[in-house]
Amino acid sequence: MKNNSSTVIPIAPAGHAVVTAPGVAVPATGLLADRLGRPLTDLRISVTDRCNFRCSYCMPKDVFDKDYQYLPHSALLSFEEITRLARLFASHGVRKIRLTGGEPLLRKHIEGLVAQLAELRTPDGDPLELTLTTNGSLLRRKAAALRTAGLQRVTVSLDSLDDAVFRHMNDVDFPVADVLAGIDAALAAGLGPIKVNMVVKRGTNEQEILPMARYFREHHGGKVVLRFIEYMDVGATNGWRMDEVLPSAEVIARIAAEFPLVPLEATTPGETAQRWAYAGGGGEIGVISSVTQAFCHDCSRARLSTEGKLYLCLFANAGHDLRPLLRGTASDDDIASAIGHIWQGRADRYSELRALRGPDDGPADAAAPRRVEMSYIGG
Numbered sequence: 001m002k003n004n005s006s007t008v009i010p011i012a013p014a015g016h017a018v019v020t021a022p023g024v025a026v027p028a029t030g031l032l033a034d035r036l037g038r039p040l041t042d043l044r045i046s047v048t049d050r051c052n053f054r055c056s057y058c059m060p061k062d063v064f065d066k067d068y069q070y071l072p073h074s075a076l077l078s079f080e081e082i083t084r085l086a087r088l089f090a091s092h093g094v095r096k097i098r099l100t101g102g103e104p105l106l107r108k109h110i111e112g113l114v115a116q117l118a119e120l121r122t123p124d125g126d127p128l129e130l131t132l133t134t135n136g137s138l139l140r141r142k143a144a145a146l147r148t149a150g151l152q153r154v155t156v157s158l159d160s161l162d163d164a165v166f167r168h169m170n171d172v173d174f175p176v177a178d179v180l181a182g183i184d185a186a187l188a189a190g191l192g193p194i195k196v197n198m199v200v201k202r203g204t205n206e207q208e209i210l211p212m213a214r215y216f217r218e219h220h221g222g223k224v225v226l227r228f229i230e231y232m233d234v235g236a237t238n239g240w241r242m243d244e245v246l247p248s249a250e251v252i253a254r255i256a257a258e259f260p261l262v263p264l265e266a267t268t269p270g271e272t273a274q275r276w277a278y279a280g281g282g283g284e285i286g287v288i289s290s291v292t293q294a295f296c297h298d299c300s301r302a303r304l305s306t307e308g309k310l311y312l313c314l315f316a317n318a319g320h321d322l323r324p325l326l327r328g329t330a331s332d333d334d335i336a337s338a339i340g341h342i343w344q345g346r347a348d349r350y351s352e353l354r355a356l357r358g359p360d361d362g363p364a365d366a367a368a369p370r371r372v373e374m375s376y377i378g379g
Contacts, residue, residue, distance in 0.1 A: 019310075019320050019338045026340025028091035030123035034312075034346035041269075042301040043089045044098045044378045045082060047110065049306050051103040051375060053135050054171035055159070057199055057231060059375045061171050075307045079109075081326050083116040085304065086128075088336045090120055092343070094302075096129040098155075100378025102306070105138040111149040118150025131155065133197075133378060137174060139182030143189040154186050155195040160208040161215055169205060187223055194224045197288075201231045202246040213255050217282040227273050227286040232314075248287035252276065255285065269298055290314075294351035302343065303377040310339070311377050313348035319372065 026032075032040045049071050054061040077085070086097055097117060104110060120128050129152060136156040146154075158179055160166040166176040186194055198205075198212055209228065216224045228251045231244055255261065255276075264275035264284060272295060273286030289295075303311040308323030320342050325335050 019322055019325060019342065025333065025337045026344065028088070028123075028336045028340070030091065030093050032092040032340055032343050034343050036297070036347060036349070038298060038346075039300050040089070040093050040302060040343050042096045042098070043086065043094045044100050044301060044303045045086070046100050046102065046304065046306045046376065046378050047082070047104045047107040047113065048076070048102040049376055050106050051101055051135070052106065052137055052172065053103070053174065055169055055199075056171065057201060059373075064375075071307055077306065077308050077323070077326070079113040079116055081308070081323075082113060082304075083120070084326065084332070085308075085322065085335070086117055087120050088332060088339060089302070090122055090128060091336055092339060093123075094128070095122055095126070096131070098378070099130075099132040101133075102375055103135055103137070104132055105134050105142050111142070111145045111151075114146055114149035114151045129153075133157065134182075135170070136179035136182040140178070140185040143182065143185040143191060147189040147191050151191060153194065154191045155197055156183055156186075157197050157199070158183075158212075159198050159201075160205045161211050162208060165205055165208060183220075183224065187220070192223050194220075195286075196224055196226050197229055198226065199229045199231055200246045200251060202244045204244075206246050209251055209254055210258060213259065213285060217259065217278060220283070221281075222283040225284055225286060227288060229288045230291045232290055242291075245291050247292045248274070248289040249292070251287055261285070269300070290351050294349075296349035296352040299349075305372075305377050310342060311372060312342070312346045313350055314377070315350035316348065316372055 034040075051059055051064075053059065054064060086094075099110070099113070101107075107113070114130060114132075117128065117130055122128065130150060131153045132146065132151055133155040134157070136158060139154065139156065143154075156179065158166075158176070159169050161176060163176045166179075167173045183194060183196070186192065196212075196216060198208070200206055200209065212226055216226045228248060230246070230248055252261065259282075260279035261276040262279050264277050266275070272290075273288050274293075275284055275286045277284045299313075303314070304322075305311065305319060308326060309319035309321050311319045322335065322338070325338060330338075
């Protein structure tokens with residue numbers, strides 16, 4: 001696990017808490033709140049730590065090179081283990097599950113996991129909302145099978161329509177046309193409305209904001225929602241700098257200058273994106289502003305790594321290892337209670353604290369606790 005300077009950089013922080021079954025039970029009532037009163041409603045599950053792209057803001061090639069040691073298959077949670085945990089999270093109030101990676105479509109037979117998750121129900125008897133985030137590279141061949149298995153929607157990461165810029169950003173020379181074909185296939189399969197996420201990095205792809213807006217408005221209208229994400233200081237390997245962040249307010253101003261926009265209300269509590277509709281019709285866009293407008297106050301998301309560590313924040317520097325409980329003798333009640341204790345102790349609000357102290361203009365302090373890599377727990 002070495003980059004070109006021979007620095008060992010694992011994707012997960014070395015420190016994590018091994019979870020044991022607590023002595024005082026936390027019953028699963030469908031309502032679970034953390035120390036700041038935030039409910040647990042969303043679970044993001046990473047199904048692989050591998051990806052076939054090498055985007056510089058996520059899995060830069062100088063770290064994740066051909067010699068990088070990924071987790072062995074035996075360390076990964078099986079589909080049955082993932083489904084068991086998902087069922088227990090649902091008993092605490094989780095209503096939405098998003099499958100992530102790495103690139104989740106690299107996990108063999110991923111549609112089998114989707115089918116298992118589609119059988120789960122909330123305490124009220126409702127099916128869970130099942131979504132998946134992908135770079136779109138394998139979506140054309142997988143879309144129909146995923147929909148048949150029970151997947152409802154997909155989110156596609158796409159940072160440019162310009163083929164040269166896109167190939168540069170994914171750093172594996174993958175053509176943008178294949179991702180667009182995957183989006184078309186997903187729409188044809190019924191996996192819509194689709195969300196397309198564009199990470200905007202000043203000086204790299206900001207010139208693509210308007211072309212992206214024009215394309216999806218004209219070609220797909222309300223069937224595709226384009227969302228612009230501020231370049232974030234996740235992990236320890238992407239060399240994040242504040243001067244490479246293009247504030248969402250500027251993104252909105254650029255688009256509104258060509259297409260007048262009307263603000264929309266949030267559709268659900270804890271929604272990460274601020275939404276805007278095109279005044280003249282043609283759908284909507286969104287902006288996710290975790291750097292300039294932190295939304296920690298109503299964050300209701302937990303993240304499960306591919307080998308069973310529970311993270312309570314995208315910017316966490318430690319996780320809670322649930323795998324020993326899964327592979328030991330713990331009962332469902334034991335594991336559900338452990339999850340309850342973990343969430344009840346949660347007070348994470350990294351982005352709000354960053355905003356209070358003011359972000360640095362340079363790379364992250366090497367002496368600070370190293371945060372988990374986004375490629376390990378999903379975005």
